[in-house]
Amino acid sequence: MKIKKLVVAFCSGLVLGAFSIVPAMAADESDPNKEQFIPVLTYKTGPFAAGGSGFAGGMEDYMTLLNNRDGGINGIKLVWEECDYGYNTERGVECYERLKGKGLKGAPVFQPLSTGVTYALLERAAADKITLIFLGYGRTDATQGRVFPWGFPAVTNYWNQSTTKLAFIAQQEGGFDKLKGMKIVNLHLKHPYGIETIPVWNAMAAKFGFEVTHIPVPWPGIDQKSLWLQIRKIQPNYVINRNWGISCTVPLKEAARIGFPSDHIIGVWWCGAEEDAIPAGAAAKGYITSAFHGTGTDFPVIQDIFQHVYGVMKGNIAMTRVGSVYYLRGISAGIITTEVIRKAQEKYGVGPISGEEFRWAMENLDLTAERIAELGATNVVPPFKITCDDHEGGGATFFQQWDGSGWKKITDWIQPLDDITRPMIEASAAKYAEEKGITPRSGMSMGTDCG
Amino acid sequence: MLMELAFAIEVLIAGLLSGVMYSLVALGFVLIFKASGVFNFAQGAMVLFAALTFVRILEMGVNFWLAVAIALAVMILLAIIIERVMLRPLVAQPVIILFMATIGLNYFLEGLAQGIWDSQVHGLDIGIPDVPWMSVLESTNILISLFDVWSAVICGILVLLLAFFFQKGRIGRALRAVADDNQAAMSVGIPLQLIWAIVWAAAGLVALVAGTLWGQRLGVQFSISLVALKALPVLILGGFNSIAGAIIGGLIIGATEKLAEVYLGPIIGGGIESWSAYFIAMLFLIFRPQGLFGEEIIERV
Numbered sequence: 001m002k003i004k005k006l007v008v009a010f011c012s013g014l015v016l017g018a019f020s021i022v023p024a025m026a027a028d029e030s031d032p033n034k035e036q037f038i039p040v041l042t043y044k045t046g047p048f049a050a051g052g053s054g055f056a057g058g059m060e061d062y063m064t065l066l067n068n069r070d071g072g073i074n075g076i077k078l079v080w081e082e083c084d085y086g087y088n089t090e091r092g093v094e095c096y097e098r099l100k101g102k103g104l105k106g107a108p109v110f111q112p113l114s115t116g117v118t119y120a121l122l123e124r125a126a127a128d129k130i131t132l133i134f135l136g137y138g139r140t141d142a143t144q145g146r147v148f149p150w151g152f153p154a155v156t157n158y159w160n161q162s163t164t165k166l167a168f169i170a171q172q173e174g175g176f177d178k179l180k181g182m183k184i185v186n187l188h189l190k191h192p193y194g195i196e197t198i199p200v201w202n203a204m205a206a207k208f209g210f211e212v213t214h215i216p217v218p219w220p221g222i223d224q225k226s227l228w229l230q231i232r233k234i235q236p237n238y239v240i241n242r243n244w245g246i247s248c249t250v251p252l253k254e255a256a257r258i259g260f261p262s263d264h265i266i267g268v269w270w271c272g273a274e275e276d277a278i279p280a281g282a283a284a285k286g287y288i289t290s291a292f293h294g295t296g297t298d299f300p301v302i303q304d305i306f307q308h309v310y311g312v313m314k315g316n317i318a319m320t321r322v323g324s325v326y327y328l329r330g331i332s333a334g335i336i337t338t339e340v341i342r343k344a345q346e347k348y349g350v351g352p353i354s355g356e357e358f359r360w361a362m363e364n365l366d367l368t369a370e371r372i373a374e375l376g377a378t379n380v381v382p383p384f385k386i387t388c389d390d391h392e393g394g395g396a397t398f399f400q401q402w403d404g405s406g407w408k409k410i411t412d413w414i415q416p417l418d419d420i421t422r423p424m425i426e427a428s429a430a431k432y433a434e435e436k437g438i439t440p441r442s443g444m445s446m447g448t449d450c451g
Numbered sequence: 452m453l454m455e456l457a458f459a460i461e462v463l464i465a466g467l468l469s470g471v472m473y474s475l476v477a478l479g480f481v482l483i484f485k486a487s488g489v490f491n492f493a494q495g496a497m498v499l500f501a502a503l504t505f506v507r508i509l510e511m512g513v514n515f516w517l518a519v520a521i522a523l524a525v526m527i528l529l530a531i532i533i534e535r536v537m538l539r540p541l542v543a544q545p546v547i548i549l550f551m552a553t554i555g556l557n558y559f560l561e562g563l564a565q566g567i568w569d570s571q572v573h574g575l576d577i578g579i580p581d582v583p584w585m586s587v588l589e590s591t592n593i594l595i596s597l598f599d600v601w602s603a604v605i606c607g608i609l610v611l612l613l614a615f616f617f618q619k620g621r622i623g624r625a626l627r628a629v630a631d632d633n634q635a636a637m638s639v640g641i642p643l644q645l646i647w648a649i650v651w652a653a654a655g656l657v658a659l660v661a662g663t664l665w666g667q668r669l670g671v672q673f674s675i676s677l678v679a680l681k682a683l684p685v686l687i688l689g690g691f692n693s694i695a696g697a698i699i700g701g702l703i704i705g706a707t708e709k710l711a712e713v714y715l716g717p718i719i720g721g722g723i724e725s726w727s728a729y730f731i732a733m734l735f736l737i738f739r740p741q742g743l744f745g746e747e748i749i750e751r752v
Contacts, residue, residue: 044570045561045562045565045570045673046673047672047673047674047677049570049571049672049673050570050572050672053570190721190722214721215721216720216721216722217722218722218723218724218725218726219725220674220677222665222669222674222675222677222678222681223469223472223681223724225465225466225469225709226462226465226466226708226709226712226713226716226724227712229458229461229462229465229594229709229713230713232594233458245674246669246670246672246674246677249572249669249670250668250669253668253669256581256582257581257582257583257594257596257598258594259583275571275572275670275672278573278574278670279572279573279574279575279669279670279671279672280574280670281574281576283581318569321571
């Protein structure tokens with residue numbers, strides 16, 4: 001009986017609590033004409049929670065900074081709603097459907113932080129006239145904006161990232177001619193994200209004369225012993241760590257076990273966070289990954305966040321995580337999103353921005369080094385310029401190494417091998433257009449000059 | 452040829468040692484199934500809960516063994532609460548109801564663990580080196596992980612303790628009676644609630660050991676709850692109510708999945724480890740539906 005009473009009391013408390021919160025929220029002054037809605041698809045629970053929570057925390061902190069410090073963007077307050085999909089593709093699509101109609105003009109943009117959800121949303125978003133930004137991930141052929149007007153693999157796509165990894169290896173070995181005869185293992189998750197780079201590695205192997213072996217990691221990849229015994233047998237020069245979450249960490253332990261040097265494991269940026277290295281302990285020391293944004297707190301924008309966000313107790317994540325890789329990735333996403341809104345306001349007037357208006361602004365975005373410096377974000381986000389033909393806008397990455405306690409930048413920006421990837425992107429996009437009955441854009445299209 | 456043979460032996464040993472780690476998780480399932488006929492869907496979540504509790508207490512600067520004791524106490528308390536709040540009202544209900552309750556418990560525990568502690572990744576070092584056994588490597592060129600060997604030893608000790616505890620003495624007899632027919636056991640005065648609480652506490656201990664060993668290897672994070680996926684084919688093969696089945700099943704699954712990945716994987720596309728284990732278990736089911744060591748249930752019409 002006592003337990004029943006307790007349960008009833010607890011439930012009553014919850015209901016009363018909920019009613020007491022609703023009027024408080026409703027009492028806040030809100031004018032839909034003065035608000036810009038931004039949907040936040042995230043995963044704060046489940047196997048990839050560290051990545052999802054860090055990214056969302058960074059993005060929301062940046063938007064909070066603009067609201068608190070600047071009063072929003074030209075007086076338009078940024079408002080957002082999270083939807084936690086637990087990195088489950090079906091739930092990600094549900095979240096998209098739930099949030100797409102919110103705000104005066106609907107959601108202008110989605111950033112899924114998942115290759116699987118991106119694949120699932122590409123056609124829906126195009127039909128709904130909503131922009132998709134997939135910052136640093138796939139699908140790669142969406143780089144060709146004539147075929148994919150609504151998709152933007154901004155800053156760096158998967159194929160170009162792969163070429164910068166090879167360029168880095170060549171740099172380490174003393175030149176591209178030294179690649180001939182080498183062995184590289186592409187250890188990749190058996191997932192759309194994992195397999196997307198197989199064609200580009202095959203193309204590079206054919207061009208430079210090295211041998212590539214693709215070893216798929218079955219999800220969740222918590223036990224990779226048999227895969228690493230195969231790697232021990234192959235005796236490769238380098239291993240590409242193309243995993244996500246826990247499957248990023250396991251290779252570091254397995255490599256230590258077979259005596260494979262950690263500084264010859266080159267991780268993708270999905271495998272380049274503190275959360276990937278710390279659990280591996282000493283085995284992670286020396287491990288190298290690619291990256292496309294800085295880490296740490298030594299940036300004016302982060303100092304502003306400490307002052308204007310955490311200083312007034314409005315932070316969206318534990319303050320100890322400010323400056324981490326995932327957090328800075330969220331800051332990058334926040335900067336890009338809000339700079340696009342700013343550009344859209346310049347063309348369409350100050351007020352909430354629609355999906356179509358956002359798309360135009362994204363396709364005409366030129367985020368210069370000067371503007372990034374004004375934002376106090378030099379090295380937080382790289383300069384890049386989007387065009388109709390190039391929805392990536394850059395493609396360069398740099399490399400960082402784990403020193404046992406943090407990531408250290410060890411190279412300058414390394415440019416992608418466009419001569420390899422561009423023809424592949426064109427061919428893949430053309431194939432997609434043919435399959436889907438899409439006529440590639442040309443001339444002035446959707447407000448942009450497509451040549 | 453000799454190199455190939457050495458490699459095959461290496462894969463086999465690695466598989467057997469991985470199998471021990473799977474058995475460790477499977478043991479938790481077996482204990483609860485033996486006592487209540489219920490497949491505890493929440494065993495993976497218990498591994499996560501135990502490991503997160505342990506590592507977070509350690510991070511507070513508490514001594515290692517004291518942290519073990521506190522984490523174990525928390526798991527015993529959890530078992531008592533589960534018995535009081537979830538199981539007791541469901542006595543004499545069909546097994547499927549209890550199973551459904553454990554599904555709810557699974558999600559509740561996952562959320563509770565991450566809610567109380569956090570959803571971050573925590574490194575755990577219990578002092579067992581995860582490096583090759585050098586003397587074996589140098590003499591035979593066969594790579595065996597010292598960590599795996601230690602895990603097998605710990606698992607062996609745990610199995611002996613559990614087997615002794617549950618086969619001998621009054622509790623062992625009571626457990627077997629409860630497992631056979633819990634209502635009949637109650638009618639002869641066996642305290643069902645106490646037995647259930649003891650069994651769930653023992654499953655909590657197994658979860659703590661499994662969570663600690665897997666946590667050292669993977670870091671303590673949500674994904675260690677996924678080790679339950681590795682235990683399922685072990686249970687299907689070994690039988691749900693046999694401790695010996697969990698051990699032998701683990702060894703067979705571990706060895707065959709590794710051999711399949713290395714020798715069949717390259718032929719059929721690779722990455723087959725996750726489903727090949729289930730395929731092997733299902734093959735066994737054709738010949739022994741109750742699993743290798745499971746009890747054959749004969750019901751009269």
